[in-house]
Each structure stands twice: as structure tokens, then as C-alpha cells.
Amino acid sequence: MREEILSLLEKNSKIDIKEIAIMLGTDEEAVFNEITAMENEGIICGYHTLIDWDKISDEKVTALIEVRVTPQRGQGFDFIAERIYNYPEVNSVYLISGGYDLLVTIQGKTLKDVSAFVSDKLSTLEAVLSTATHFILKRYKDHGTIMTGKPKDQREVIS
Amino acid sequence: MRDPLSKKIIQVKPSGIRKFFDLVSEMEEVISLGVGEPDFDTPWHIRDEGIYSLERGKTFYTSNSGLKELKIEISKYIKRKQGVEYNPKEEIMVTVGGSEAIDIALRAMIDSGDEVLIPQPSYVSYEPCAYLAGAKPVIIDLKAENEFKLTAGEIIEKCTDKTKILILPFPNNPTGSIMERGELEEIAEVIKEKDLYVLSDEIYSELTYKGRHVSITSIEGMKERTVLINGFSKSYAMTGWRLGYACATKKILDQMLKIHQYAIMCAPTTSQYAAIEALRNGDKDVEEMRCSYNYRRRYLLNAFKEMQIECFEPYGAFYVFPCIKEFNMTSEEFATRFLKEEKVATVPGTAFGAGGEGFLRISYAYSLDTLKAAMSRMNKFITKLRSR
Numbered sequence: 217m218r219e220e221i222l223s224l225l226e227k228n229s230k231i232d233i234k235e236i237a238i239m240l241g242t243d244e245e246a247v248f249n250e251i252t253a254m255e256n257e258g259i260i261c262g263y264h265t266l267i268d269w270d271k272i273s274d275e276k277v278t279a280l281i282e283v284r285v286t287p288q289r290g291q292g293f294d295f296i297a298e299r300i301y302n303y304p305e306v307n308s309v310y311l312i313s314g315g316y317d318l319l320v321t322i323q324g325k326t327l328k329d330v331s332a333f334v335s336d337k338l339s340t341l342e343a344v345l346s347t348a349t350h351f352i353l354k355r356y357k358d359h360g361t362i363m364t365g366k367p368k369d370q371r372e373v374i375s
Numbered sequence: 376m377r378d379p380l381s382k383k384i385i386q387v388k389p390s391g392i393r394k395f396f397d398l399v400s401e402m403e404e405v406i407s408l409g410v411g412e413p414d415f416d417t418p419w420h421i422r423d424e425g426i427y428s429l430e431r432g433k434t435f436y437t438s439n440s441g442l443k444e445l446k447i448e449i450s451k452y453i454k455r456k457q458g459v460e461y462n463p464k465e466e467i468m469v470t471v472g473g474s475e476a477i478d479i480a481l482r483a484m485i486d487s488g489d490e491v492l493i494p495q496p497s498y499v500s501y502e503p504c505a506y507l508a509g510a511k512p513v514i515i516d517l518k519a520e521n522e523f524k525l526t527a528g529e530i531i532e533k534c535t536d537k538t539k540i541l542i543l544p545f546p547n548n549p550t551g552s553i554m555e556r557g558e559l560e561e562i563a564e565v566i567k568e569k570d571l572y573v574l575s576d577e578i579y580s581e582l583t584y585k586g587r588h589v590s591i592t593s594i595e596g597m598k599e600r601t602v603l604i605n606g607f608s609k610s611y612a613m614t615g616w617r618l619g620y621a622c623a624t625k626k627i628l629d630q631m632l633k634i635h636q637y638a639i640m641c642a643p644t645t646s647q648y649a650a651i652e653a654l655r656n657g658d659k660d661v662e663e664m665r666c667s668y669n670y671r672r673r674y675l676l677n678a679f680k681e682m683q684i685e686c687f688e689p690y691g692a693f694y695v696f697p698c699i700k701e702f703n704m705t706s707e708e709f710a711t712r713f714l715k716e717e718k719v720a721t722v723p724g725t726a727f728g729a730g731g732e733g734f735l736r737i738s739y740a741y742s743l744d745t746l747k748a749a750m751s752r753m754n755k756f757i758t759k760l761r762s763r
Contacts, residue, residue, distance in 0.1 A: 238677045239670035373396040
């Protein structure tokens with residue numbers, strides 16, 4: 217049942233417990249208990265809403281920053297990752313295989329905001345060797361959802 | 376001027392679904408629960424194979440019975456699902472949708488005056504196809520108290536010495552009813568005893584929600600009496616590709632192939648390449664779609680329960696078939712008023728035969744949000760009806 221609940225929640229965090237219970241053919245209490253347990257176990261880490269900020273006047277800029285770092289003795293990448301993810305403007309930090317080490321995504325109000333963060337905060341960290349910042353120009357698909365509008369039902373009437 | 380038309384074709388009534396939906400097309404903001412095809416797009420990897428085949432210039436006719444590779448995949452698929460072996464060389468043919476297979480199977484097996492048993496409510500094409508093939512269609516009215524399953528008794532009751540073919544439309548459109556192994560075994564006895572053939576339309580075979588679909592061909596002694604019809608439309612959301620297939624003994628298939636050869640030549644080549652990919656790598660897609668349909672099915676059944684609308688639990692296809700007899704209206708009246716007053720399109724049960732009177736076909740090939748909006752309108756509608 218866990219995986220079914222998770223896949224429903226992953227697609228729609230707004231879904232209520234009663235609805236999950238109906239769809240899975242079980243009772244509400246069982247669903248509630250399962251969800252609570254998964255929250256406690258850290259399987260469910262939060263409930264997000266997918267927003268297209270471009271559609272409201274309050275625009276936001278998102279950047280992906282490739283960061284090359286020197287891992288610290290005894291702590292590997294964890295220590296430097298923590299230094300970076302503690303900044304509230306940082307959205308996500310991933311350790312990456314390949315040409316660089318950490319992929320950091322950050323959201324700011326303007327290009328300037330983001331640039332300032334990179335030059336003042338990120339680049340000045342001792343372990344950081346270099347950064348490369350990529351600004352997102354358009355989101356076509358995010359979290360499995362196509363952002364360019366819902367397609368119309370194209371089915372025609374047939375016998 | 377002479378009448379250009381045949382007297383035979385004039386007798387055929389246009390489809391009841393069609394008639395109803397001409398009304399829908401004139402209205403705005405209608406929520407439709409009327410469509411009988413998946414709301415999913417064909418999975419991308421399948422479309423991609425179709426495109427790739429075009430890129431490689433695979434634009435010629437295939438052999439009349441279809442691509443060898445595809446027939447082999449179909450054979451493997453049936454073996455895997457039903458444990459029945461069909462020889463891809465002579466017992467399988469690829470058709471333009473399941474609907475072509477229905478037509479040519481009847482034409483290949485019917486002589487004028489033969490009787491064809493057609494359980495109803497069921498898909499709209501059996502009766503006209505049987506009639507056009509020269510048969511006398513004999514209707515078996517399936518009963519709500521049997522959850523619209525076919526029973527051995529009902530076959531015996533309608534059987535005469537002219538009866539030749541039984542059409543077996545399960546999982547059923549429009550009722551969503553399925554036939555389980557035990558039930559099939561019972562009717563198989565009668566079929567053998569009365570020396571009948573079966574045209575088993577299993578187009579919804581992948582969409583069952585209570586165990587796996589059982590084909591009548593998997594029952595002892597039934598393979599040689601059955602034309603098994605299936606296709607890609609419902610299981611892989613490939614309606615527009617127009618691809619189905621028929622499996623039968625060489626004796627029957629050779630004759631079906633003759634009609635196909637002269638009338639159709641071969642099924643669309645691009646679709647055949649895409650279908651190979653569907654059978655090879657499409658299991659996961661089918662599973663995901665089935666899972667979504669099942670959520671919606673449960674959602675609708677619960678909504679009916681809350682509205683206290685009588686509806687048996689259907690375990691197949693993507694339809695529910697609620698009973699609206701308590702409102703003292705015909706299905707057509709109910710559906711028409713529901714459409715005009717609340718702008719929700721459903722299909723009157725009578726579009727699938729007189730036995731559908733008192734019922735509505737509601738399709739759940741729609742997103743949950745659409746179903747929710749429709750159910751809230753339905754609640755409003757029936758509250759209004761009940762308050763008078």
C-alpha cells in the first residue's frame with residue numbers, strides 16, 4: 217500500500233486521505249496511519265506545490281550552479297555541502313558524478329541577486345575551486361508535469 | 376432516377392451513440408463521460424517506433440495477414456497471457472482494428488439464415504455486422520441481477536437448430552461486466568453440446584480489476600471453436616492506429632483472410648511496427664493505465680454509493696453502468712435532461728440494445744478532476760429529481 221499512497225501523493229499532494237482510501241479500496245484510518253508512519257520515518261519529507269512563477273508578476277530567477285570543490289579530509293563532500301545548503305536561498309544541493317562535484321540550484325528575485333550570491337558567498341568559500349552558473353530561461357517540464365499548458369481533449373465522437 | 380441504395384443497408388439503424396452526441400456537439404461547456412476510448416496518449420516509445428519505421432522508409436504494404444514479426448509477438452503474447460498456442464504462420468492475422476475482425480469473421484462463417492446469438496447490452500457493431508453478413512441476429516438480454524454476465528441457461532433458451540455463432544463480448548462495453556473461468560466453463564459446455572462457434576471479442580482483456588482476464592480459448596476444447604479477437608486500441612491507448620488481430624483455426628482464418636485481402640489488402644504498416652514495440656515493451660504502460668482506471672472506477676462506485684444510486688461493481692473495461700430506474704424516466708430521457716440541465720454527457724443504456732433500458736453508460740476514460748466535476752453535477756441533478 218505504501219508505494220501506491222506515495223505515487224498518488226507524489227502526483228497530487230493536495231489529495232485528501234478519504235480520496236486515497238476510496239481509490240485504493242481501503243479505509244481512511246489505514247491510510248492515515250500509513251502516511252503518519254512514513255512522515256515519521258522520513259520517507260515523506262514534505263509536501264510541495266508546483267508553481268509556474270512566470271505566470272504571476274512576482275518573477276523569480278532560477279539558476280543551476282556547477283560547483284567544483286576540494287573535498288575535506290575525513291568529511292568528504294558532506295562538510296562543504298552543508299556549508300552551501302544552509303544558505304536559505306539555496307533550493308537544492310546534489311553531489312554529482314562527472315565533470316564537477318556539486319549541483320546547486322538557487323532561486324532569486326533578479327539576475328543580480330543570484331550573481332551576488334555566487335560571487336560573494338559561494339565563490340569565497342575556501343573549498344570552492346570554481347563555479348559555472350546557468351540561468352533557466354524556460355521550464356518545459358518540471359517534476360513530470362508539462363509546464364506549457366494542458367493539452368485539450370482531442371477525442372472525437374465516434375459510434 | 377432509380378434508388379441508388381440497397382434495401383439491405385436501409386434497414387440498418389445508425390448507431391445510438393452517434394445520434395446522442397450530435398446533440399452534445401451543439402452545446403458548450405459540456406463535461407463528457409461519453410467517449411469510449413482511452414484518455415491516455417499512446418506511450419511515447421510506441422509512437423517513437425512508428426516514427427522510426429517511417430524514417431527507415433517502411434512505407435510499403437505488408438503481407439496480407441500482417442508482418443511476420445508482429446504475428447510472432449502476438450503469438451507469444453497469447454501464450455504468455457492465456458497459455459494457448461496459436462501458430463503465427465497460419466492461425467493469426469492482423470486486422471484494421473478489432474472491428475474489422477468482427478466483420479470478416481462473421482462474413483466468413485455465416486450463411487444466409489444462420490442465427491447469431493448476441494448478448495446485449497453490448498457494443499453496437501455486432502448486430503448490424505451479423506445482419507449484413509446475412510445472419511439473423513438473435514438477442515440475449517443479459518440481466519442486471521446476474522451483473523450482466525452470460526449464463527448457460529440463456530444460451531440454451533435462445534438456441535435453435537439454426538444457431539451457429541455466439542458472440543462473447545467480455546470484458547463488456549457498456550456494462551464493464553467480466554466472465555470468470557468458472558462461468559466460462561459453464562457456457563463452454565453448452566457451446567460444445569450445441570455445436571456452436573464463438574466470436575470472442577476480448578478488446579478490453581488488459582483492463583480487468585479482479586484477477587487476470589480469462590479467454591474462452593484457454594478452456595479445454597474451445598480453441599477450435601473460437602475466433603479470438605483482440606487489438607491494441609484499448610490496452611495500449613492506440614485507437615487511432617487502427618490495429619487489431621484475429622486468431623482462429625487455419626480453416627476459418629484462410630477464409631477471413633480472403634475477405635481481408637480483397638477488401639483491405641493489409642493493416643497499416645506504420646501501426647504494425649509500433650505494435651511490435653507495444654507487445655515487446657509495453658507491459659509497464661498497460662499496468663500504469665490499468666492502475667489509473669482502477670482508481671477512477673473505485674472513485675465512481677463510491678460516488679454512486681454516496682448518492683445512493685444503484686450500481687453493481689463492474690470489474691472490466693472502463694465503464695460503469697448505473698441504474699436510473701428509480702427516476703421513472705427512460706434512459707434516453709434521463710441522459711437528455713442530464714445533458715441539457717447539467718451539461719454532462721453520458722450514453723443511454725439503450726444505445727447498446729433494448730436491454731440497456733434503465734441504465735446509463737458512464738466512461739471513466741477521463742481524469743479524476745473531470746469525474747469529480749461530473750459527479751458533483753450528477754448529485755445536483757438527482758437531488759433535484761428526487762425532491763419532486
